[in-house]
Amino acid sequence: MGNAPLRDQWRPGKRLPDFTLPDHDGNLRRLSDLSGGDPLLLHCYRGWWCPKERQFARRLLTLRNEAEVAYTRFVSLSVDPPDVAAAWRAGLDARWTFLSDVDRSVLDRLGLRETADTVHHPYLPTCFVVHPDLTIAARYDGYWFWGRPTAEQLRADFREVTRGLRPDWNPPAPDGAG
Amino acid sequence: MSQPSVSWVALVQSGSPPRGARYSLATFTLDSRPAGWFLGWTNPGRPHPAALRIDPRLLSEAGPAMLMSLALPEANARPLIDDPAVLEARRASLRHRSPAARSTLSADPVHWAGTLTVARRGVPLEEAALDDDPWARLAPTQRLAVGAGIFTAVPAPVGPSIERYGGTHPWPYDRF
Numbered sequence: 001m002g003n004a005p006l007r008d009q010w011r012p013g014k015r016l017p018d019f020t021l022p023d024h025d026g027n028l029r030r031l032s033d034l035s036g037g038d039p040l041l042l043h044c045y046r047g048w049w050c051p052k053e054r055q056f057a058r059r060l061l062t063l064r065n066e067a068e069v070a071y072t073r074f075v076s077l078s079v080d081p082p083d084v085a086a087a088w089r090a091g092l093d094a095r096w097t098f099l100s101d102v103d104r105s106v107l108d109r110l111g112l113r114e115t116a117d118t119v120h121h122p123y124l125p126t127c128f129v130v131h132p133d134l135t136i137a138a139r140y141d142g143y144w145f146w147g148r149p150t151a152e153q154l155r156a157d158f159r160e161v162t163r164g165l166r167p168d169w170n171p172p173a174p175d176g177a178g
Numbered sequence: 179m180s181q182p183s184v185s186w187v188a189l190v191q192s193g194s195p196p197r198g199a200r201y202s203l204a205t206f207t208l209d210s211r212p213a214g215w216f217l218g219w220t221n222p223g224r225p226h227p228a229a230l231r232i233d234p235r236l237l238s239e240a241g242p243a244m245l246m247s248l249a250l251p252e253a254n255a256r257p258l259i260d261d262p263a264v265l266e267a268r269r270a271s272l273r274h275r276s277p278a279a280r281s282t283l284s285a286d287p288v289h290w291a292g293t294l295t296v297a298r299r300g301v302p303l304e305e306a307a308l309d310d311d312p313w314a315r316l317a318p319t320q321r322l323a324v325g326a327g328i329f330t331a332v333p334a335p336v337g338p339s340i341e342r343y344g345g346t347h348p349w350p351y352d353r354f
Contacts, residue, residue, distance in 0.1 A: 024275075
């Protein structure tokens with residue numbers, strides 16, 4: 001265990017660090033503020049140039065239309081500068097927040113540096129579904145594409161987090177009902 | 179300091195500022211003609227017949243001078259807040275680069291009564307965001323200027339959620 005990579009500690013039940021990074025508009029955003037009181041998908045991706053990322057982004061776009069009515073938030077995180085992230089976000093028609101870790105401070109804190117790419121030094125593709133207090137509910141390692149979550153897996157994760165989060169998951173009974 | 183949960187604004191036409199508002203600033207058109215008084219309150223109850231609820235995070239004495247885009251439908255022509263056109267304007271607000279802040283305005287839990295979008299003066303990207311205000315497609319819209327001391331910048335909504343957090347809250351107030 002002593003030689004386990006740093007990234008392996010970020011498993012379900014552990015709490016992610018509450019880091020602060022600039023968003024695609026250049027405004028500093030704290031992860032816990034981004035989560036608010038809702039379930040959050042933290043999507044770490046290599047960069048716009050990776051065909052696997054372009055393919056996976058389309059999967060998230062299909063889920064976006066459900067998330068927009070389900071009190072669920074997405075945050076995508078890469079080493080791209082804000083202007084580059086903003087351009088890719090606009091091209092995708094993504095309507096969620098993109099964070100920029102240009103100096104790779106959070107990347108190294110999480111141990112998610114992809115060492116096989118010595119040109120971009122990007123994030124290892126990784127998805128975390130987290131509770132509002134940043135406790136990890138699920139993690140998916142996407143170095144190989146099939147490791148990435150399907151839309152159905154993400155729906156199931158969001159369902160479980162929301163079920164635990166909303167006291168009225170079972171709607172209140174009418175007055176006088178048993 | 180805790181954030182008030184209910185805040186109101188109104189643009190009123192009068193020669194002198196009406197009394198009783200927590201915030202009261204003269205407002206001008208972009209060619210410097212007087213355009214009335216922009217008022218703000220943090221009362222739980224409606225403080226003025228023209229007052230509309232706003233995301234309380236937008237009001238601040240510490241805020242800088244702002245340019246505004248104020249879309250206001252006629253009171254008898256307000257669409258439902260969940261009308262597809264209003265939903266699409268919310269999506270467009272998430273899609274575009276951000277102004278300093280934006281809030282829908284509400285007079286009741288079910289209708290869209292307007293949207294206020296503000297940009298800090300001298301911040302070109304924010305000012306440019308007012309040029310393509312998606313809410314301007316839904317209602318007559320005024321471009322106005324107001325001095326420091328009433329509106330502040332609020333982080334953009336995270337997305338992709340576009341739902342209100344409770345029927346009476348303006349969007350994008352993002353907590354239950």
